[in-house]
Each structure stands twice: as structure tokens, then as C-alpha cells.
Amino acid sequence: MPDLTPEEMIEIQMVAGIIGDLDYYQLLRVEPSCTQDQIQQGYIRESRRFHPDRFYRLSDAELKDQINRVAKRITEAYMVLRIPEKRAWYDRNLAADRAMGIRYTEQHEEERKRALEEPVTKNPQAKKFWEMAMVELGKSNPEAALRHMQSAMMFDPSNAALKEKVNELKASLRPATNPGDAPKPAGG
Amino acid sequence: MSDVVLGIDLGTSYSCVSIIENGQPKVIPNEWGEATHASVVSFMEDGRVIVGNEAKRRILLDPEHTVFSAKRLIGRFFFSEEVKKAQSFCPYEIVEGPNSSVRIRVYNNTYSLPEISAMILKELKSIAENYLGYPANKAVVTVPAYFNDNQRQATKDAGKIAGLDVLRIINEPTSAALAYGFGAQEGASKKVVIYDLGGGTFDVSVLDISGDVFQVLGTAGDTYLGGDDFDLRVMGWLAEQFLAKTGIDLRQDKITLQKLKDAAERAKIAMSSKDATDIVIPKVCRGPDGREYDLAERMTSQKFTELTFELIQKTFRVVDEAVRAAGVNVRGVDDIIMVGGPTRLPLVRNSVEHYFGKAPLTNVDPDLVVSMGAAIQGGALVETTRAAVLLDVTPLTLQIATVGGYCEPIIPKNTPLPVEKTRTFTTSRDFQDKVRIRVHQGESRRSDENELLGEFEFSGFRIAPRGEVTIEVVFEIDTDGIVNVSAHDVETGQRQSTTISLSSGLSKEELASSVERAKGVQMERGRGGDRDLPAAT
Numbered sequence: 001m002p003d004l005t006p007e008e009m010i011e012i013q014m015v016a017g018i019i020g021d022l023d024y025y026q027l028l029r030v031e032p033s034c035t036q037d038q039i040q041q042g043y044i045r046e047s048r049r050f051h052p053d054r055f056y057r058l059s060d061a062e063l064k065d066q067i068n069r070v071a072k073r074i075t076e077a078y079m080v081l082r083i084p085e086k087r088a089w090y091d092r093n094l095a096a097d098r099a100m101g102i103r104y105t106e107q108h109e110e111e112r113k114r115a116l117e118e119p120v121t122k123n124p125q126a127k128k129f130w131e132m133a134m135v136e137l138g139k140s141n142p143e144a145a146l147r148h149m150q151s152a153m154m155f156d157p158s159n160a161a162l163k164e165k166v167n168e169l170k171a172s173l174r175p176a177t178n179p180g181d182a183p184k185p186a187g188g
Numbered sequence: 189m190s191d192v193v194l195g196i197d198l199g200t201s202y203s204c205v206s207i208i209e210n211g212q213p214k215v216i217p218n219e220w221g222e223a224t225h226a227s228v229v230s231f232m233e234d235g236r237v238i239v240g241n242e243a244k245r246r247i248l249l250d251p252e253h254t255v256f257s258a259k260r261l262i263g264r265f266f267f268s269e270e271v272k273k274a275q276s277f278c279p280y281e282i283v284e285g286p287n288s289s290v291r292i293r294v295y296n297n298t299y300s301l302p303e304i305s306a307m308i309l310k311e312l313k314s315i316a317e318n319y320l321g322y323p324a325n326k327a328v329v330t331v332p333a334y335f336n337d338n339q340r341q342a343t344k345d346a347g348k349i350a351g352l353d354v355l356r357i358i359n360e361p362t363s364a365a366l367a368y369g370f371g372a373q374e375g376a377s378k379k380v381v382i383y384d385l386g387g388g389t390f391d392v393s394v395l396d397i398s399g400d401v402f403q404v405l406g407t408a409g410d411t412y413l414g415g416d417d418f419d420l421r422v423m424g425w426l427a428e429q430f431l432a433k434t435g436i437d438l439r440q441d442k443i444t445l446q447k448l449k450d451a452a453e454r455a456k457i458a459m460s461s462k463d464a465t466d467i468v469i470p471k472v473c474r475g476p477d478g479r480e481y482d483l484a485e486r487m488t489s490q491k492f493t494e495l496t497f498e499l500i501q502k503t504f505r506v507v508d509e510a511v512r513a514a515g516v517n518v519r520g521v522d523d524i525i526m527v528g529g530p531t532r533l534p535l536v537r538n539s540v541e542h543y544f545g546k547a548p549l550t551n552v553d554p555d556l557v558v559s560m561g562a563a564i565q566g567g568a569l570v571e572t573t574r575a576a577v578l579l580d581v582t583p584l585t586l587q588i589a590t591v592g593g594y595c596e597p598i599i600p601k602n603t604p605l606p607v608e609k610t611r612t613f614t615t616s617r618d619f620q621d622k623v624r625i626r627v628h629q630g631e632s633r634r635s636d637e638n639e640l641l642g643e644f645e646f647s648g649f650r651i652a653p654r655g656e657v658t659i660e661v662v663f664e665i666d667t668d669g670i671v672n673v674s675a676h677d678v679e680t681g682q683r684q685s686t687t688i689s690l691s692s693g694l695s696k697e698e699l700a701s702s703v704e705r706a707k708g709v710q711m712e713r714g715r716g717g718d719r720d721l722p723a724a725t
């Protein structure tokens with residue numbers, strides 16, 4: 001029974017070795033801005049690489065254990081990212097503190113549930129737009145989310161949380177600039 | 189070829205065993221050419237045990253000592269509804285064992301359910317070995333997609349008792365899809381429905397298959413709907429006709445009843461290929477006048493449809509449920525796979541075609557297809573060819589019991605496998621040195637409405653004031669759908685010792701003694717009788 005090729009072996013050990021540092025997008029090998037369909041495809045693709053059945057014939061128990069750990073982490077990533085609301089919450093946690101937010105824990109889930117119970121705004125119109133913005137965020141449409149969030153602010157202009165969210169979204173939408181590639185002044 | 193892996197379909201009514209031969213799945217018949225074997229175990233007074241189609245004939249002749257439908261009881265607690273239901277129709281003695289487990293008592297011996305199933309597995313193993321000419325001790329065994337942890341674990345234990353190393357437990361619908369060659373082809377994702385009408389149960393699953401990745405989207409079933417119900421309808425009609433003609437009720441005598449059941453089953457099978465069939469039982473009974481009577485009836489397909497149409501309608505209510513659970517549109521289904529003998533009936537096939545607007549796939553024998561798929565996966569696991577990826581999901585929500593009889597979900601149903609979830613607990617009393625966690629599977633918020641998997645006790649904590657020791661408990665469900673629970677101290681990383689109590693399964697000691705006891709059982713395979721029925725119903 002032939003075992004793994006050296007390349008496969010290295011690949012597995014590499015992923016298993018750094019698994020604690022990989023966020024869910026890296027685990028599924030998708031971009032953080034990807035669509036929900038791409039999440040699904042990423043999950044299927046990575047499961048094919050790391051499903052324990054693929055390595056049944058290996059005799060190395062330690063290696064099989066590593067594979068199993070990776071497979072379980074892939075499921076974990078998929079279970080969070082496949083639900084847009086959870087994904088948005090995960091993105092937030094990850095942006096706030098990568099080390100703490102890299103896994104979606106039971107505490108994160110509790111915080112999310114609590115946040116859902118306590119609306120950001122009491123103004124009914126603002127709340128409606130805020131919810132629409134969250135849905136767009138879940139679908140990874142930050143532009144649309146920003147538009148809804150700005151609409152929400154029109155109804156509840158003094159709300160600090162909304163203002164913060166708008167700024168956060170604006171920041172995330174600003175194109176990444178390379179050093180030495182300064183944006184041209186408008187109209188120049 | 190010592191690496192041969194048996195693909196075993198351990199059914200409620202019939203079982204079947206396959207291997208891979210020259211790269212193709214092959215069903216192994218017994219010495220009499222029978223490809224399927226009744227999942228029935230009959231105990232003789234002298235200690236001999238008969239398994240298979242011969243044992244099936246003894247259900248009505250020696251009901252107290254003939255165990256059928258063991259699959260309905262495996263992995264259950266004695267107090268469960270399912271066990272009460274079985275007690276109402278099983279003439280053999282179902283008794284309570286240690287830890288509220290279920291035992292069967294025959295001739296002053298008691299057997300656990302894994303031991304009974306092991307006798308069937310041993311029979312299949314010996315059929316395979318007889319064909320191969322050398323020992324086979326590896327197997328992939330199939331279970332219904334909805335089987336919980338207890339039932340899967342007990343099935344694995346049965347394998348162990350039978351002397352089999354069960355490499356994988358896989359789901360029946362997935363197995364059927366494998367046998368149809370799904371997974372061997374690349375291409376766009378397909379929605380496939382598996383319509384499995386067996387001898388005693390009906391299951392529907394909806395799968396998403398993209399390339400060689402299988403994902404179960406939804407399942408539904410009726411555990412009391414199958415080919416046996418068709419037989420009963422035909423039997424009832426035969427008896428009524430006879431009563432009207434002669435004034436004699438054939439249902440009063442066990443042996444006559446068995447003759448009637450055989451005739452009904454044969455007539456049903458004939459309806460798969462004929463428009464009408466003559467049912468003849470010479471000398472079916474002796475009347476009060478001392479004269480011997482013959483039974484002779486002609487059953488047309490129209491009559492048969494009339495008798496059984498309601499049963500078929502019932503199956504589509506279940507299909508509706510599965511399709512809804514999967515979030516799939518009926519017209520968006522790409523393929524329908526037929527499993528189980530009764531799906532040979534034109535009436536069933538036509539109804540399925542009508543429902544989905546598409547002809548079902550029928551080119552693989554519906555009695556053998558599940559076992560063939562298991563052989564394919566078994567072969568792929570040990571060979572160099574890469575195994576198909578079966579992304580099965582957990583069919584039930586894993587929950588832990590909290591206060592006041594409530595439950596808290598840990599891993600929701602339909603979560604893909606393998607998976608693990610971590611929960612942290614802190615001590616609530618000073619110097620607390622152990623914690624007990626009851627694990628359930630089911631969808632209810634109340635713990636008593638869910639299936640109990642067991643109680644785990646973690647002990648050996650650091651001695652400290654309350655709240656100072658934090659224990660991380662890891663709940664894992666592996667690719668077989670089997671639950672593992674472990675715990676460690678967050679601060680020290682020290683793994684806590686675990687004991688499992690209140691489990692419906694066998695303890696290590698019980699398992700070991702069952703393995704020993706199984707070696708002593710004298711198994712005998714009788715001739716399948718005078719019927720020309722290699723296939724199952």
C-alpha cells in the first residue's frame with residue numbers, strides 16, 4: 001500500500017502545524033470578500049483534501065490524528081461562514097482582534113445573540129435600515145451595507161454606534177494603496 | 189487479497205453482503221444461490237442457531253424463539269417508545285438488561301441486541317468466506333441515515349462480536365448512490381433522491397452530489413411502512429375471499445397463516461412482472477366437515493393496486509417531508525434512486541415517475557444496491573484509489589442536559605462530519621472534584637423527550653475554591669456519526685478521567701464476554717425452503 005507522496009505529507013503537516021493561526025477564510029482557501037457560493041465551493045474543495053476517509057490506508061496514527069483535526073476545523077469554518085449573520089459577526093471579531101477572533105467560540109455566539117436582542121437603535125426606521133445593512137454585510141456587499149447604514153443615520157443622526165459603523169464601513173471600502181502610488185487629486 | 193472488505197447491508201428484514209471483484213462490486217450468494225438473507229435468528233432447543241431465510245420460515249412456526257426486526261431494537265433503552273411498540277408485535281421475549289438496556293430471552297439465555305445482530309453478521313461473513321476460500325474480517329456496514337449514536341455504536345459492537353473489524357459505518361442512501369456510480373464522475377452538482385422502500389421501513393433521503401463529494405441534505409422516514417404491509421393487505425383479501433366462499437377463517441391457525449403469508453408474498457413479487465397471478469394453496473386447511481380445502485384465487489394488477497394504493501400514497505407524504513427538509517424543489521431533482529424489493533412493483537415505479545416528473549433509476553438491483561455501495565467504499569478505503577468523500581451530516585442535535593429537565597444544544601442537526609465543539613464549565617462548589625454531563629440527541633428542549641446517549645463523569649479536578657477550576661469539555665462526532673466526549677483542565681491542560689454510565693451500549697467487559705460467547709454459538713444454515721425467492725421483499 002503506497003503511502004502519501006512527500007509533497008502531500010509536507011502539505012498536511014504544514015497545515016496541521018499552523019492551524020491555530022489560520023482564520024476560517026484561510027482554512028477554506030477563499031478571499032474574505034468571497035460570495036456565499038464560494039464559501040460552499042471552498043468547503044467542498046478543502047473537505048476533499050482533508051477528509052479522513054481519504055487517508056484511511058495510512059498507518060501513522062499521529063498523522064491521521066492531525067488530518068482529523070484539520071477536517072474538524074474545516075467543518076467549523078464552514079458552519080460559521082455559511083450563515084451570513086454569523087459570518088458578519090466573525091468578520092467583526094477578526095478585525096477587532098485577530099488572535100481572539102480567529103475561532104468563533106461559544107462566547108462569541110452569546111455576544112452575537114445578546115447584540116441581536118439589544119437593538120443598536122430604538123428608531124423603527126433606522127432599525128429597519130440597520131437590519132438591511134447587516135443582511136448586505138452577510139452577503140459581503142459592503143457598498144450596499146454602507147448605503148443602508150447611511151440611511152439609518154438619517155433617522156437617528158445622534159446614534160454613536162451607527163456613526164461608528166458607517167466610519168468602519170467607509171474605512172473598509174477605501175481602496176488599498178501601494179506605497180509610492182499616491183491617489184491623484186480630484187480633477188487633476 | 190487479504191485486504192478484502194465486505195460491504196454489508198444489515199437490513200431490518202433482509203441483509204446482503206458484497207465484495208469488490210475485478211474492480212466491480214459483486215454480491216455474494218449463499219450455497220443455494222440466495223443473494224439476500226432474512227435478518228432473522230431462530231434458536232433451537234438443543235442450542236443450535238439458524239439464521240437467514242430458513243429462520244424466517246420459523247417466525248410463525250416457532251414465534252417465541254425466533255427473533256426478527258432486531259434492527260428496530262438495537263441501541264435503544266428499555267423504556268423507549270420503540271421498545272414498547274416492538275413488545276406489542278414481537279412474540280419473542282424482550283426483557284430489561286443492565287442500565288435499562290434491552291435483552292432478548294430465549295430458552296433461559298439472554299442476548300443483547302448487538303449479539304443478535306452479530307449472529308446475522310457472522311452468517312454473512314461465513315457466506316463470504318465460503319465463496320472466497322479464505323477468512324474475511326474487515327467490513328463496511330450500512331445504517332439508516334437517521335440512526336443516532338447509540339444505534340451506530342451498537343452496530344459497530346455487533347461487528348466486533350461477529351469477529352469483524354468495522355472500518356466504517358456509512359449511511360444506506362449514500363451507499364446506494366455510490367453503487368449507481370455517483371462519485372466516480374466529475375461534473376456539476378446533482379440533487380439525488382433515494383426512495384428506499386424496504387421490507388418493514390420506508391426512508392427517503394435527498395443528497396447533493398458534486399463530483400465525488402456526497403452531502404446529505406435531508407432525510408425522512410416511516411419506520412412502520414414496507415413490503416410486509418403489502419403482504420398483509422393481500423393476505424387479508426385472500427382470507428376474506430376464502431371466508432366468503434367456505435365460511436372458514438384461515439387466520440385462526442399459525443401454520444395456515446404462514447402458508448397464507450408465503451402465498452401473499454409470492455403473489456406480490458409476481459406483480460412486479462405480470463398483469464395477473466394465480467394464487468393456489470392446495471390443502472390449505474381441513475374444514476369442520478373433515479374435508480380438505482384448496483385455496484385458489486386470481487389476483488389482477490388492478491386488484492393489487494386497489495389493495496395497496498393507500499400504502500403508496502403514504503410514501504409520498506414522507507417524500508414531501510424529506511424534500512422540504514432538504515430545501516429542494518421536486519422538479520429540480522436530477523435523479524431518483526430506487527432501493528428495496530417493493531420498488532420493483534410497476535405501481536411504485538409509475539407513482540414515483542408521476543411524482544417527480546422523471547423516470548427513476550432502476551438498473552441496479554434494488555435489493556443489492558446498498559451492499560454494493562458499501563463494498564465500493566470499503567474497497568476504496570484500503571486500496572490506492574481515492575475514496576469518495578462522504579460528507580454525511582449528524583441527523584440529530586447533540587444536546588446536554590441542564591437544570592429543570594431542559595436541554596441545551598451543542599451541535600445542531602445537519603452539521604457536516606467530522607465536527608467538534610468545545611464547552612467550558614467552571615466548578616460551582618468549593619473543592620468540587622467531579623462533574624457529570626448527560627448527553628442527549630434529539631430536537632426537543634426537554635431532555636426526557638430526547639434520546640439519552642449517556643452520562644459522562646469527569647473527575648480528578650484540582651482541589652480549589654469554586655469557580656477557580658475551568659474544565660473544557662470537547663464533544664466530537666466522527667465520520668461514522670459516533671459521539672466522543674472528553675474533558676481537560678484549561679489551566680493545566682490535564683486530561684480528566686472519564687467514566688460513562690447510563691449508556692444503552694455494552695460496557696467493555698460485556699463486549700469482551702460477548703465476543704467470547706459468540707465463538708461458542710453453533711450456527712447452522714438451513715436450506716432456504718422450497719421457494720424460488722432469491723430476492724427480498
